[in-house]
Amino acid sequence: MGDESGKTEALQIIGMFQVLPRLVVFDLDYTLWPFYCECRSKREMPSLYPHAKGILYALKEKGIDMAVASRSPTADIADTFLNKLSIKPMFRAQEIFSSWTHKTDHFQRIHSRTGVPFNSMLFFDDENRNIQAVSKIGVTSILVENGVNLGALQEGLTKFSENWKTAEKNKQKWLTKFSQKPNSSDGNA
Numbered sequence: 001m002g003d004e005s006g007k008t009e010a011l012q013i014i015g016m017f018q019v020l021p022r023l024v025v026f027d028l029d030y031t032l033w034p035f036y037c038e039c040r041s042k043r044e045m046p047s048l049y050p051h052a053k054g055i056l057y058a059l060k061e062k063g064i065d066m067a068v069a070s071r072s073p074t075a076d077i078a079d080t081f082l083n084k085l086s087i088k089p090m091f092r093a094q095e096i097f098s099s100w101t102h103k104t105d106h107f108q109r110i111h112s113r114t115g116v117p118f119n120s121m122l123f124f125d126d127e128n129r130n131i132q133a134v135s136k137i138g139v140t141s142i143l144v145e146n147g148v149n150l151g152a153l154q155e156g157l158t159k160f161s162e163n164w165k166t167a168e169k170n171k172q173k174w175l176t177k178f179s180q181k182p183n184s185s186d187g188n189a
C-alpha cells in the first residue's frame, strides 16, 4: 500500500514532453503485474511490477486518463486484484474479456466509453500480436519485456510524440496542397 516508487522519476519523464496522450491503456498480465491472474487465487495479495504504481500515480497527477485492456479469461480475479491493489478507481475504462481479435475490439469499446480517438492513446502490452494489431488502428503501442517501467514510459511518450508530429506534418501537407489547388486552376484558366 502507498508504494509510489518511481513516481518522481515518472513525473520528470512526463514533464519532458510537450505533446502527451489523452489516455494511456495498460494490459494486465506481465504488463502491470508479473503473473497470469488466471493461475492465481482471489484470496492472494497480488503485487505490481516495481514502478507500475508510481507511473500510474504520475499519469493521474498530470491529468492523463487511464484504462485497462486485458484478454484474461478470469475477469473476476483481475477485478479483485485491481481492488486489492487500490488502483481500480484510477481507470476510466476497464475491458477484460477473452477474444479472438488481438484487442482491437477492446479498443473499440474503450473509445466508445471515453470518446478519446485512437491517435490520442498510448498502449502498453507484453504480447507482440496485440501490439501489431492495435498499432494498425492508429494507437501508439509499446511492447514491454519486463513489465511497464520508467524506460517503457519514456519510449512510449517519445514514440507518441513522433507519431503525433508526423500526423501533424501530413495534415499540413494536405492543407497546403488543397489550398493551392484553386490558385493553380485559376492560373490555367
Ligand SMILES: [Mg+2]
Pocket (backbone or CB within 6 Å): 027, 028, 029, 030, 031, 125, 126, 127
Ligand atoms: Mg499480457
